[in-house]
Amino acid sequence: MKMERTPIVSLKGISVAFDGVPVLRDFNLDLGDGEFVTLLGPSGCGKTTTLRIIGGFVRPDAGDVYFNGRRITDLPPHRREVNTIFQKYALFPHLNVYDNVAFGMRVHGKSEREIKARVGQMLNLVDLNGFEHRNVNLLSGGQQQRVAIARALANEPKVLLLDEPLGALDLKLRKDMQVELKRIQQQTGITFLFVTHDQEEALSMSDEVVVMDQGAIQQIGTPLDIYNEPKNAFVADFIGESNILDGVMREDYLVEFAGRKFRCVDRGFRPDEPVDVVLRPEDVDIVPPEGDRLTGTVINVNFKGVFYEIIVDVQGFKWMVQTTDYEKKGAHIGLSIQPDEIHVMRKSKYSGRFGDYSTFSDEMDEDLHSAAAKRGGGAE
Amino acid sequence: MRAKSASYPYLVWMVLFIVVPMALVVAFALTDRSGAFTLKNLAGVGLYSNVFLRSIWLGAIATAVSLLVGYPLAYIIAKSAGHRQGVLVMLVMLPMWMNFLLRTYAWMTLLEDSGLINRALAALGLPPAHMINTQGAVVLGMVYNYIPYMILPLYSVLTKIDPSVIEAAQDLGADAKRVFLRITLPLSMPGVISGITMVFVPAVSTFIISKMLGGGSNLLIGDLIDMQFLGSAYNPNLGSAISLVLMVLILICMGIMNQFDENGATEGGVLV
Numbered sequence: 001m002k003m004e005r006t007p008i009v010s011l012k013g014i015s016v017a018f019d020g021v022p023v024l025r026d027f028n029l030d031l032g033d034g035e036f037v038t039l040l041g042p043s044g045c046g047k048t049t050t051l052r053i054i055g056g057f058v059r060p061d062a063g064d065v066y067f068n069g070r071r072i073t074d075l076p077p078h079r080r081e082v083n084t085i086f087q088k089y090a091l092f093p094h095l096n097v098y099d100n101v102a103f104g105m106r107v108h109g110k111s112e113r114e115i116k117a118r119v120g121q122m123l124n125l126v127d128l129n130g131f132e133h134r135n136v137n138l139l140s141g142g143q144q145q146r147v148a149i150a151r152a153l154a155n156e157p158k159v160l161l162l163d164e165p166l167g168a169l170d171l172k173l174r175k176d177m178q179v180e181l182k183r184i185q186q187q188t189g190i191t192f193l194f195v196t197h198d199q200e201e202a203l204s205m206s207d208e209v210v211v212m213d214q215g216a217i218q219q220i221g222t223p224l225d226i227y228n229e230p231k232n233a234f235v236a237d238f239i240g241e242s243n244i245l246d247g248v249m250r251e252d253y254l255v256e257f258a259g260r261k262f263r264c265v266d267r268g269f270r271p272d273e274p275v276d277v278v279l280r281p282e283d284v285d286i287v288p289p290e291g292d293r294l295t296g297t298v299i300n301v302n303f304k305g306v307f308y309e310i311i312v313d314v315q316g317f318k319w320m321v322q323t324t325d326y327e328k329k330g331a332h333i334g335l336s337i338q339p340d341e342i343h344v345m346r347k348s349k350y351s352g353r354f355g356d357y358s359t360f361s362d363e364m365d366e367d368l369h370s371a372a373a374k375r376g377g378g379a380e
Numbered sequence: 381m382r383a384k385s386a387s388y389p390y391l392v393w394m395v396l397f398i399v400v401p402m403a404l405v406v407a408f409a410l411t412d413r414s415g416a417f418t419l420k421n422l423a424g425v426g427l428y429s430n431v432f433l434r435s436i437w438l439g440a441i442a443t444a445v446s447l448l449v450g451y452p453l454a455y456i457i458a459k460s461a462g463h464r465q466g467v468l469v470m471l472v473m474l475p476m477w478m479n480f481l482l483r484t485y486a487w488m489t490l491l492e493d494s495g496l497i498n499r500a501l502a503a504l505g506l507p508p509a510h511m512i513n514t515q516g517a518v519v520l521g522m523v524y525n526y527i528p529y530m531i532l533p534l535y536s537v538l539t540k541i542d543p544s545v546i547e548a549a550q551d552l553g554a555d556a557k558r559v560f561l562r563i564t565l566p567l568s569m570p571g572v573i574s575g576i577t578m579v580f581v582p583a584v585s586t587f588i589i590s591k592m593l594g595g596g597s598n599l600l601i602g603d604l605i606d607m608q609f610l611g612s613a614y615n616p617n618l619g620s621a622i623s624l625v626l627m628v629l630i631l632i633c634m635g636i637m638n639q640f641d642e643n644g645a646t647e648g649g650v651l652v
Contacts, residue, residue, distance in 0.1 A: 076550070077551050084551045090542065090544035092563060103562070107554045107562070152551075
């Protein structure tokens with residue numbers, strides 16, 4: 001992260017353990033003012049804990065939290081200038097929509113006239129005009145969500161923390177709310193720190209994505225960086241689909257995998273350094289199996305609407321290839337990869353755990369991630 | 381159909397043991413000893429208005445004390461760690477496993493002029509305190525015997541409050557006092573109401589406590605009714621009339637309480 005200004009929120013050297021199980025280890029993060037930052041990772045990776053530390057609900061065992069350069073580690077939640085959207089909204093069941101949204105301003109002693117104007121403005125922002133006197137318990141999930149957003153924003157926080165706020169909504173509503181949240185963030189200019197385990201959500205909404213696993217940051221970058229230049233096998237696999245192959249970096253711009261040498265755009269490795277090679281399924285082109293081209297056998301074809309997803313056996317390693325051309329099961333095909341579509345990563349503790357599609361299914365993928373999360377240990 | 385017929389035994393039970401006795405009370409209250417209709421019994425109840433006032437007054441004080449002592453206790457139990465809650469709730473319930481009479485007798489021996497407390501005071505060289513046969517002793521007996529009925533509904537309502545709602549209030553800037561006044565207390569109102577009901581009703585109509593700890597001078601309605609049926613003043617018709625008036629008074633009190641409940645909880649009204 002390149003930032004000349006003081007970050008609005010800074011976590012420095014945060015460690016925390018629950019019942020002896022470490023959840024965050026020496027965690028450092030800076031949030032730039034006005035950014036939409038997403039913490040992305042499997043459940044148990046420590047992303048919600050990070051949020052609760054900034055909100056003041058969890059006290060770190062070590063390390064400090066800074067707000068606008070000021071240390072706030074010991075400040076109780078009610079004295080922090082951040083507001084939270086809770087996972088299950090946590091609306092006050094004994095108050096109507098108006099009184100829920102007005103709550104923060106009332107405890108801050110604002111005048112009723114001021115409150116009335118601001119509540120109206122907030123309900124307008126979340127498109128809930130005319131809902132002032134509704135019982136919050138009788139609202140739909142999406143409406144409750146909007147009330148929670150209005151309630152948090154009514155306090156004019158500098159930073160809004162959102163803890164998987166869309167998790168309880170159905171797919172259609174979730175898509176709408178993603179657009180809505182992004183609009184609200186841009187309109188208000190408030191820094192959003194958004195927690196999710198949904199990589200698509202993270203990529204489409206964020207200015208910056210923080211990929212986490214096992215209580216540590218795996219990579220920080222723009223959605224494009226994270227997708228195109230994953231730092232290790234975990235990130236490559238968690239964000240989108242990836243074929244991750246064992247390779248050896250022979251020299252700058254020359255990598256060897258699948259038994260042959262390829263030109264690539266990566267450099268800066270030791271000569272003959274073992275590496276992980278990432279090939280995105282959409283970057284592998286199918287060509288006639290002529291000459292000395294890399295070849296494989298199609299072992300499975302899935303129609304995905306816009307494209308076909310085919311699994312190709314290349315020397316025993318199963319590749320996933322996404323193509324608009326139909327290939328029959330059992331067909332012998334050639335594969336071609338452009339130099340700038342090869343991404344080379346240093347070996348990490350995640351090497352060899354992801355990226356082979358020999359037993360592929362979406363469910364398997366989920367299981368693999370939750371198993372990885374369990375190995376990491378700890379509650380979120 | 382089947383559900384309907386399954387309810388018949390309960391209907392019969394309710395008619396036999398609730399409706400018929402109530403009807404009998406009404407019938408007795410409106411007749412004289414020979415069985416002729418009269419309003420004299422009801423008119424006679426007016427003579428005992430001071431007893432009614434004393435009963436309601438002492439019952440109200442006992443209820444207020446139970447609430448003031450019981451709420452913090454219920455709150456502490458509800459906020460303590462899971463495994464400790466069970467133990468604490470059991471400690472609250474423990475005295476109830478002992479016979480009611482025995483518990484009240486125990487207080488007699490403690491409060492008597494020559495009882496344990498006064499002997500302890502004397503041993504310390506302090507002047508004796510007259511405690512037995514006072515209204516204070518009666519209130520103490522009521523609070524002691526009925527406070528679990530206050531604590532349990534409060535505890536159950538407090539544990540049901542979603543912790544994230546409390547966190548949301550803190551997050552929006554409410555300090556501990558405001559969180560309590562604006563969130564915890566309103567959300568626990570159903571427990572407060574049912575606690576008040578469950579302490580006030582038995583406290584108003586008790587007769588053992590006042591008899592044993594209040595002496596002859598602190599007669600309550602319960603004692604009055606007791607005397608009409610089992611005592612020297614034998615007059616079941618007057619006793620029924622007093623019971624009827626007491627019942628109506630309690631119904632009125634409960635009606636007022638429920639009014640409060642509705643005002644406080646209609647906006648949320650989820651915690652029953």
